Amino acid sequence: MLLIACPWCGDRPELEFRHAGEAHVTRPADPAAVSDAAWTGFLYERQNPRGLYRERWRHLHGCGRFFNAVRHTLTDRFLGSYPPGGEPPA
Numbered sequence: 001m002l003l004i005a006c007p008w009c010g011d012r013p014e015l016e017f018r019h020a021g022e023a024h025v026t027r028p029a030d031p032a033a034v035s036d037a038a039w040t041g042f043l044y045e046r047q048n049p050r051g052l053y054r055e056r057w058r059h060l061h062g063c064g065r066f067f068n069a070v071r072h073t074l075t076d077r078f079l080g081s082y083p084p085g086g087e088p089p090a
């Protein structure tokens with residue numbers, strides 16, 4: 001069973017979590033001022049790396065909080081997790 005480390009609850013089974021997309025996607029400060037292409041990029045364009053990927057998760061059936069994690073997309077191995085606004089593990 002795959003274990004995911006919630007920064008507040010520790011290692012828990014993956015069934016307690018919900019994937020919430022790519023981490024560190026920043027909404028434009030003034031959406032009316034950006035071009036359609038930039039807005040489309042914010043809404044739909046995400047990285048699809050072969051390797052390390054920083055993504056958001058939610059501990060849905062636990063504390064309910066969102067956090068970020070670094071996962072290797074080929075091995076599905078988690079290298080660490082950190083609270084929103086925190087620094088990713090080295």
Ligand SMILES: [Zn+2]
Nearest residue numbers: 006009059063
């Ligand atoms: Zn938790």
